[in-house]
Amino acid sequence: MKFAEHLRESAVPEWSDKYIDYKRGKKKLKSCTKSILASKVLINNISAIGGNSSDSQSARWKNSYTHIQRHFIQEFVQDWVIGRELEKCNDFYLWQLRQCMRRYAILEEQIRIYEMQQSNQSYGAVQDYVQYPIVVPPTRTSHSLRARAVRQLQQLDLMPSLPNCINLKDLLGHRREHGPPSVIHGETFTPVPVKLTPSQIKQQLSDALIEYYLLIQLVKNYRELNVTGFRKIVKKFDKTCGTTELPNFMEYAKAHSPMFQHAEANVHLLTQQIQDSNLIKRPSISTDASKDATDPLFTWEQQVTHWYTEVLSTNAKDRKHKTEKIRNLSLQYSLNEQKIHKFNTSILQIFVAGSASGAGLTLVAYTLYKGFLAPVSSKVHTYLLPLWGGWYMVYLMVYLLLLACFIWHRTHVNYRFIMFGEVHSRHGAVLFNNDFSTTNIPLLLYCASVFLLPFSILGAISFHYEVLTPWAIAWPICAAVLFLWPSIKASHFLALPYWDKLRQTRRWLIVTAIRLLCSGMFPVQFGDFFLGDIVNSLTYTMADIALFFCVYSDTPMSNCGSSHSKVMGILSCIPSYWRMMQCFRRYADSGDWFPHLLNGFKYGMGVAFNASLCAYRLSHTDTRRGVFVALAAINGTVSAIWDIIMDWSLLQPNSHNWLLRDDLYLAGRRNWKNGSYSRRRKLVYYFAMIWDVMIRFEWIVYAVAPSTIQQNAITSFAMAFFEVLRRFVWVIFRVENEHVANVHLFKVSGEISLPYPTTIPLESDTEEAIDEDYALADIDYPEEPTRAYPGAKSGRTTSFIDNVSKVIPWAHARDFQRPRSYSAADANSHESDESESEMESMV
Structure with missing residues (x-):
């Protein structure tokens, strides 16, 4: 496999813009081939004029660079490879190290508390350290049927909860003298600490360690790919231009780039680890590089592996199982193509x-x-x-x-x-x-x-x-x-065959369906709103549930159709009602009226639209027809605008792509010279917008067609069919738009709650804004790693239109609620000076 393909297949999608642009480098080399060939012809002609030159003369020509060679060394190696690509990759790598360092500090604190509990210290001491109790001593009530049911619901994520803005103790008139700090409004699945069993604590810690281990592997893979890419592209430049710049580049990179320094240190550490693991140890030559070799990722990986396999293991069998699991997750033990x-x-x-x-x-x-x-x-x-x-x-x-x-x-x-x-x-x-x-x-x-x-x-x-x-x-x-x-x-x-592999899929479907049926009782996750929107396009199926029971009842068949059944109209309103309740819950959890109240109004109009259609079908009067047309027009217009602008983030005024947005993954790859997309591939976005608007207004058939056509089963089936096709297009662009947000936020790892509160913030001040409250009014597309989690204010005064243009493209990020990675991270936290000094020494 060629390296360009290897890089494309191995790159993390959300970090794709932060890898070395290897393909662009090859294109740049190819574009200057003619100049290089002309330079070689000139050198050969000079050599031919010189006649039978001595070996010393040939060596002199080989060791001296021509003007065109020096030009391309400056343009390609100095300006592009070092000045642009190496700086870009190195900055992003350092930014990732800062994120890993913060997560490591938090996990270290969590494991320290866990070890304190395991060492049979008094519960009060642990309580003083964590500021408020998370784990309660086991009692008889914890073994009761009610307690087991609560724990089971918590594990399935089916435990109902009050919105963040409502505190049950405050409603009952009880004040908390000592307790957890108030949770910042917006983004948490567990606004108050829950009572966890020891097994649940261990499971949460294990999940968090595995998640962190995978993140380390991704950063390591990012580093190795880029180091290999830089070496290969400079080597290819030497081969094309007839130069020997690779040793000079590697010497410069190892001296000035932490990414190359850590990669070299990792090789020495792995070599030393392999030698130490051999039964017959071979004497190794000790070098200055190996003595000073420090790779923070290697250190964190070893420590996390120790925590996972030793600290959290209960016996030898459990330790063996966890060791095997961590080995299978390591990128060093990845499967090859043959396997x-x-x-x-x-x-x-x-x-x-x-x-x-x-x-x-x-x-x-x-x-x-x-x-x-x-x-x-x-x-x-x-x-x-x-x-x-x-x-x-x-x-x-x-x-x-x-x-x-x-x-x-x-x-x-x-x-x-x-x-x-x-x-x-x-x-x-x-x-x-x-x-x-x-x-x-x-x-x-x-x-x-x-x-x-x-x-x-x-x-x-x-x-x-x-x-x-x-x-x-x-x-x-x-x-x-x-x-x-x-x-x-x-x-x-x-x-x-293979039916046992559906266990997770079945669980996801059942749990999400239950949460959808009880919309408003749970915080809104991605699956909740996603399934809710899909069900909104299946109102035809929902309404036919009433027809099914009507057929098996004593009701005459002539009264079971949509022109006589009110129940069919009620059932068709339920999907929009579910989504409306989810929007209200999102508002209650976040405290932000935009976009949740507006989105709730949109689904409220959907309820009114289906109710007016039912009323119009029951009695074809001009009055009901006028109400239906008015509500349908408002609902269709609002829904189409919301689909295109809010859910798809299209029609951005300042986009490089007319009436679209800057990033279009469905439009294929960008042109390597100007970064533009193919016009033909961009047409899919324009067709999608036209299609969405057309199907949103298919209700016109009910308004203008005769009653015989309106009540026809074929008409209803055809309109339901087109609505499902519209939802299919909506789903594609909605998930793509979410991916665009993850790319701009460099978000690649999941978010797992931890059992204990922490005093260490997960993100820096500018990054915490997007994590806690998204700071949508301040979001801008990041160009550098320091802006990866945009939210830092630029200091300049922005107009209302500028703020709106920034808010709308990111409004879709609030449709669902991200689980907090670490419990109580907002509790009077400040970043540790020791951690910063540790990072400086590592880098």
Whole structure:
């Protein structure tokens, strides 16, 4: 594999702009090839004129640089490699070291408190140190059924909580004389400390150490890739220009760049570690470099490994298991290409998925053919097509989401981190982290197809015999059995292949669905608002739930349609109501009216729109038609503007791309000379905006079409189909926009709560603003690592329009709430002078 491809595949997506621009360097060398060749021809001509020159004369020509060589050394090596790329990479590397140092200090404090508890010290002493109790001594009540249920809900993230602005003790009239400091409004899942068991404390510490270990591996990989890239690009320059600048460059880099110094120190330390681990130790030559070798990442990695494998281990078996886990997570033990494809199961999964999907979609096409050609008064048209069509919309959404995942994968949008919190390189190898076989797309497609096949068979039978029973009832039972299959202990001999790997997916779906049903009772996570928006496009499916129960009730079939059922209208309002409650909860947690109250108003208009449509369908009067048109126009306009400007961050006035934004990952790579995108690839954004506006106003069909067309099942199915397609486009650009935010914030690691409060801040003052309250009015696109977490005020007076133009592109970052990485980090904290001096000595 060529290094350029290796760099592209191994680079962390959120840090892509901070790596050496190796491809640009190759382009620059290629662009000056003609001048270099002309210089070589001139040298050869001079050598030929000189006739039979002596060896000393040839050596003199080789050791002396021509004017064109000196020009390119200044332009390429001095100005571009050292003056631009090395400075950029080195600054970012030092910024990452500062982040790692702060996290290390916090983890060190957490482990120190944990060891104090383990050493059987009095609980009061620990309480004095941490300022307020986090862990309570075990009592009989902790073993009660209620306590176990509370702990289980906390582990599943299903424990309801009050908003941050409401304090239960204050409501009951109790004042806290001593307790935790008030939590800064905005961004925390656990606004008050919770009682944790020893096992929960150990689990939180273990998760935090693993997360930090992965972050260290990413920084190490960043350092090694860039050091290798600089060496290779200068070597390629020497080969192209006929110079010998690589030794001079390496000497300069090792003397002035901490990134190169630490990389060299890491080699010496690893070599020494390998020699110390050998049974027969070989005498090593001690050099000044090896004596003074200091690599902070190596030191932190060794210490974290010790904490994880020794301090948090309960016995030898647990220690062995943790040692093996930490070894597998290390980038030094990454899989190679041969091993990746030797155990590759994606080919088989795609084959089974393709076969099952082909058969299932063929049967679905047959049912739609029957439904579209059936008479309006027939059972097929009256309730079979709407009921099965509602399920079709769900399956269509699932398949489109998998297609969206593939699109994100191809465009290097780190959707797995955004949606599931997976750290880069946690799954898959370094060199092949973006290999399709390392993703879960084939597995999910396989599972979706296995669900689709029995469903399509039951649907085809139902349409063929024009009966609903028992096929419509058999399908939910079949789906429940398949969904719960891995939990049935007696089914091991009947277990489907790869079905056990769905455990995390099933849990995520169940937990997120419960949180969505109880919107307002939980802080809003990414999955909550994401699933809520998807369900908003499935109002057709939601409304058909009423039709299902109406068919099996004593109600005449003529009164089960949308023109007679109020329940269908109520159900169609519920998804917008859920999202509205989530917006209100976000406002209650953050205290920021923008954008949460405006977003809540938008979904309130969605509730009004669906309610007015139901009223208009029940009675086709001019008055209700006018109310419906007015509400629908407002809802469509507000929603379309919100989609394009707020959710997608498009239509930015100062963007380099007309009516778009600066970063367009779906538009492919930038031009290496001017940094512009291909005009043809940018068209997808313009088409997406037009498509979103068109489908947002598809309600016009209900306003202008005759009642026979409005109440037609085919019309409703077609409009639901187009709405699902619109949501598919929305999802792609919404996740891409979230990735853009992560790129500008250099955010690559997850955020795990720690059991104890800390007096050490996670970020510096300018960085803490974005972490705590996002400081959206002050956000600017970062150019240097010191602006990675933008929020520092520039000192100049900005107009209202300038502030608005900065707020709007980042408003989407507040749709959901980030979990705090470290508990009580806001508690009267200040940065330690000892930590700063330690960093200075390391660097």
